[in-house]
Amino acid sequence: MKxxxxxxxxxxxxxxxxxxxxxxxxxxxxxxxxxNAIAMGLAATAVLICSNAVISLLRKVIPDxxxxxxxxxxxxxxxxxxxxxxxxYLPDLYDMLGVYLALIVxxxxxxxxxxxxxxxxxxFESALDGLGMGFGFTLALLLMATVREVLGNAxxxxxxxxxxxxxxxxxxxxxxxxxxxxxxxxxxxxxxxRGKAPIKKSFDCEGCPSAAFCRKEGKACGTAETxxx
Amino acid sequence: METYKLLLxxxxxxxxxxxxxxxxxxxxxxxxGVSKKIDQASGMGAxxxxxxxxxxxxxxxxxxxxxxxxxxxxxxxxVFILVIAALVQFVxxxxxKFLPSLHGxxxxxxxxxxxxxxxxxxxxxxxxxxxxxxQSMVSSLGCGLGFLLAMVIxxxxxxxxxxxxxxxxxxxxxxxxxxxxxxSMAFYGFGGFVTSLFGE
Numbered sequence: 546m547k548x549x550x551x552x553x554x555x556x557x558x559x560x561x562x563x564x565x566x567x568x569x570x571x572x573x574x575x576x577x578x579x580x581n582a583i584a585m586g587l588a589a590t591a592v593l594i595c596s597n598a599v600i601s602l603l604r605k606v607i608p609d610x611x612x613x614x615x616x617x618x619x620x621x622x623x624x625x626x627x628x629x630x631x632x633x634y635l636p637d638l639y640d641m642l643g644v645y646l647a648l649i650v651x652x653x654x655x656x657x658x659x660x661x662x663x664x665x666x667x668x669f670e671s672a673l674d675g676l677g678m679g680f681g682f683t684l685a686l687l688l689m690a691t692v693r694e695v696l697g698n699a700x701x702x703x704x705x706x707x708x709x710x711x712x713x714x715x716x717x718x719x720x721x722x723x724x725x726x727x728x729x730x731x732x733x734x735x736x737x738x739r740g741k742a743p744i745k746k747s748f749d750c751e752g753c754p755s756a757a758f759c760r761k762e763g764k765a766c767g768t769a770e771t772x773x774x
Numbered sequence: 775m776e777t778y779k780l781l782l783x784x785x786x787x788x789x790x791x792x793x794x795x796x797x798x799x800x801x802x803x804x805x806x807g808v809s810k811k812i813d814q815a816s817g818m819g820a821x822x823x824x825x826x827x828x829x830x831x832x833x834x835x836x837x838x839x840x841x842x843x844x845x846x847x848x849x850x851x852x853v854f855i856l857v858i859a860a861l862v863q864f865v866x867x868x869x870x871k872f873l874p875s876l877h878g879x880x881x882x883x884x885x886x887x888x889x890x891x892x893x894x895x896x897x898x899x900x901x902x903x904x905x906x907x908x909q910s911m912v913s914s915l916g917c918g919l920g921f922l923l924a925m926v927i928x929x930x931x932x933x934x935x936x937x938x939x940x941x942x943x944x945x946x947x948x949x950x951x952x953x954x955x956x957x958s959m960a961f962y963g964f965g966g967f968v969t970s971l972f973g974e
Contacts, residue, residue, distance in 0.1 A: 566947055569806070570891050574799040614859060621852040629848060644898050647851045651891045653803065720797050721959040728944075728951030736943035 551670055555677030561654045562685035563734045568654040571645050572686055573723040579702040582690035583683065584638045588631065588646060590679025592623045593655050597675035599623075600663040607664075616659045617650070624649045654682060685730075692726050693717045781912045783972045784905075788916030791968050794892050795924040796958040801892030805925060806950055808883070815929035819922030821883035823915065826896050828865065829858045830914040833897040834907055854897050862888045892921060928957050 561567045568589075575585040599619050600607075607615045628646055631639045639646065649655065658678055663671040695701055697717030699709035716722050794800045801822070808818045833854050841847050866884045869877040887893060896917045900910040931953050940949040 569802040570799050573802065614856070617855055617859060618852065621855050625848060625851050628851065644895055644902065647898055648800070648891045648895055650851055650855050651894055716959075716962075719962055720799065721955045721962055723799065724951050724955035724958055728948040728955065731951070732941075732943045732948035735948065 548670070548673060551673045552677040555674060555679075555681040556684065557681070559678075560681040560685055560734075561657075561678050562682055563731055565657075566731065567657055568652045568682060569727070571648065571652060572682075572689065573720075573727055574645055575642070576686055576689035576693055576723060576726070577718050578694050578698070579687065579690045580638075581641055582686040584635075584642060585645065586679070586683025586686045588627050588642070589649050589652060589654070589682055590676065591627055592620065592649050593658060593679040593682075594672050594675035595623045595626075596620045596655055597658055597663040597671040598668050600659045601666060601668045601671035604664045612664065613656075613660075616656060620655055620659070621650045654678060689723075689726055689730060692730075693722060697722060779972060781909065783968060784909055784913050785916035785919075786971070787968050788913055789920040789923060790961065790964040791966075793920040793924055793961050794895065794917050795921055796954075796961045798895070800895040801890050801921060804887070804890060805921075805928065806947070806954070809925055809929045809932055812926060812929045812933065815925040816922065817879060818883045819918070819925045821880045821887060822890070822892065822921050823918030824880065825858075825862060825865075825884070825887045825890075825893055826914040826918040826921075827911060828861060829854075829893050829897050830900060830910050832857055832861055834900060834910045837901050838907075850898065850901070855894060858893055858897070859888050892917070924957070924961070928954065931957055 555561065559565055562569075562572050571585055571589070575581045596616070596619050600616055603615070603619075624647065627649070628639075631642075631646065658674060662674045666674070691701065695706065695709065696714050697719075698715070699706050699713045714722075717726060788794070792798060795802065795805045804818055804822070809815045836853060836857060837847075837850060841849060841853065862884055866877070869880070869884075896914050900913055903913070905913055932950065935949065935953055938949070944952070
């Protein structure tokens with residue numbers, strides 16, 4: 546039972562995008578079309594499962610002080626693997642995802658899960674958490690892409706929807722639409738859960754990959770600004 | 775003359791048209807996280823420009839003279855992220871030791887930038903776009919300036935927004951994203967103006 550909970554946690558209750566608000570960059574950029582969203586989601590899921598599992602395996606070997614660079618190497622290795630496989634077998638998608646595929650390395654979700662989950666749990670649970678979080682990410686991307694593609698381009702996964710053709714809102718597929726739809730989705734989730742979900746009120750250190758660097762010096766990111774003055 | 779025109783075109787494109795934050799969605803985390811006050815936002819922006827220039831100066835030669843001639847182009851992602859991470863840490867140590875006053879104003883933002891997607895993005899894009907060293911540096915400067923511009927404008931918008939009273943569900947992140955959408959719309963208006971100025 547507990548195992549199932551680990552999986553569904555990432556899917557709904559702690560959805561990385563809509564509840565934890567991590568990985569905003571690929572979410573905004575890749576939700577223009579449904580196909581892009583699914584490709585990005587699955588690529589990130591693959592990296593997330595593998596890196597979670599490997600980091601969990603190595604958690605007793607990696608010294609605490611240099612753990613972040615170690616995680617980055619592991620993640621970057623898997624990203625390169627996904628890049629090479631995609632370039633070989635799915636060249637069209639590879640071109641479409643472009644630089645965002647390489648940028649999975651710096652996706653906060655992956656480093657965040659390594660830091661928050663994989664280095665404390667066993668291999669199986671970590672892989673399961675990766676699967677759940679990955680699917681949660683894909684689900685959120687898919688939802689956003691559906692809204693943006695159907696309303697903005699009157700099509701779904703490339704198939705055009707006849708009766709909507711005259712009522713397209715092209716701005717939704719443009720960058721401003723990304724911010725707008727994302728904002729409205731988070732607001733919707735906050736409204737539906739009526740404060741039960743731990744919706745973040747602002748961006749903070751939690752899950753931010755840089756947190757480990759900042760905290761090392763005994764201060765959180767938030768205090769950086771006071772010191773700057 | 776032609777060279778200067780091209781460089782100007784690159785810089786205008788990366789500052790206004792292909793703004794990294796508002797158009798390519800790179801570096802959203804610091805854009806939303808550190809934009810509550812204008813002075814903070816400009817500090818972060820300056821630090822990003824600094825790191826982008828430094829990262830490009832380091833990664834472009836590595837890619838061109840080390841990885842590509844040896845057929846190791848596929849190692850790009852791993853090498854770039856490690857070089858950037860190491861570089862940022864190194865610069866922070868150097869600044870702390872030798873220029874404490876600069877460290878006071880820039881240094882605190884440096885750790886935040888290590889894993890920033892805008893920095894990795896600009897170094898990779900410079901390679902994919904086939905720029906030479908000078909063009910890469912100019913493009914990085916442009917992207918950094920674009921980031922600074924977006925940060926400062928958005929910080930101004932946000933300071934006003936603090937006084938607004940949105941519906942409960944929109945409080946916090948959602949209303950910030952909606953505001954970002956409007957700022958992004960303003961930049962969307964620049965689309966196509968570089969091609970009309972400089973030609974294709």
